[in-house]
Amino acid sequence: MCAACGMMYARGNDEDEKVHRAYHKSYLEGVPFKGWREETVVMRSEGGDRIILASGENSCIRNSKVQEVIKVVEKELGFGEGQLLHKLCKVYLFVSGGRIAGCLVAEPIKAAHEVIPSSASENRSNLPDNKTESAQAKHTLEFGKISFKREVLRRHNHPDKSKEECQGPGAIVCEEEAVPALCGFRAIWVVPSRRRKGIASQLVDAARKSFCEGGTLGISQCAFTPPTSEGKELASTYCKTSAFLVYRDGDV
Template sequence: MQMEAGEDKENEAPAGRKKDTQPRFYSIFYRKAGGQVETRGEVSPAQGTGPPARPASKSTRASALAGRQTGDGLEQLVIDAGQRQFGVITCSTCAVVYTIGDPEDEALHARHHTGYLGALAFPGWKREREVGHYMDGRVVMVTPRDAAHAWRKVDSVLRLVDAELGFVGVGVRNKEQSKVFFYVVERQIVGCLVAEPVTQGFAVLPRDDSTAVRCDTAARPCVAGVSRVWVHRDYRRRRLATRLLEAMRNHFALTPLGWPDVAFSDPTPDGLQFAAGATGSQQFLVYNQ
């Protein structure tokens, strides 16, 4: 009993020593070397009462994270606190995939989203060619004789269109003879069609059980080639692509073009279905651009 009392006295803090009034912070996700997670009653060894440590650099944090990821994979890196949106999502406007709550991801998405909307903005031009007017929008045509600002808008829009369709560095190959058609809704471009001169195309043959597309080896003469057709995801299934195609047939040449005069370039599966529906035939013309 005397030894225990002596030990208690030794453990008592001296009367003159000030109590440690600096608050202690408890690490929720700190993992010990042995792999056990601390409880809320335990203080992290990394958290002392000394001066605050300098924030770690990005490279230091990245290397530390890489080191933690080599364990059992039980690290919780994002807190679910009942947010309305949580985790990885896809923007319905610009189609960018990013993580809600990640500052770097959100900043990248904000920059891309702003550029996307800026590229599709269309306040109107003093000299513009309106070749189609509908209840929900209108079709504007850009020709080789138009001003430089019109073709700069074409280039900015096609950068987004090509990225979505999977083209790399295509743009408009022959601006001296090509025409571009925009579908405009409330000062925003929501559809685009690029037409270029083509002298010959090849008829699509009826498809068999395979998924490959077969074409006739005999070339057929034609006048116009549809290089690309694009409609914004929020405006699809509204016949906007059909209206763009009709505007192209009526205004690409001096006289309206028939379907035998039009060819489609390297159509995707969706493009094949669209071309067949628009032309009313499974044997429409295609060409390789």
């Protein structure tokens, strides 16, 4: 297995080596892209980069190049093959230098949950024993297609303030009570060589600008998933708060 791109292949096998070289380059630098005759361009930059939209409405979502990018994203983010897209998804592609260097998959949602900053979580964990029913009841909480273990703490004196905690990398604690939301960021991916250069934020900007007709969505109308450590950092930075919104399958 390649330590950089994660692809399994047989060393010494000419065909496997060829396939690996192509995938490795696409993974690190982006999928080669010559452009389409008709593109729905959502945003352009002064340097010539652009973000294009592929959806069921313009039929581009079924394009082979979109599917090639989605396969890379699924592998990178831990989705099973064919599990990332559904018919209501909109795919935003960041195109730069003849390659697709970033991708955001958005979907319509109905609700989301506010993340409780870690400091609040720490305060909660120090509650007196007589105000906590159980700190060890394990459950599974799904965000997108990734499941995380959670612990549920119930305060007898605050039954309407139930919280949910996700254990694992990038663990979060969020309010169980949902709030209205319209757009869910199902997946955000940027090639390793272009990360931390503002591409993910530009993709989110483009999605907010064009996801719904009638104007740009507010940050409070959008939610993120899954809550990996890198995803938490992006969401906190973009929203300028660690109390951003997240959503799960039941909110779609």
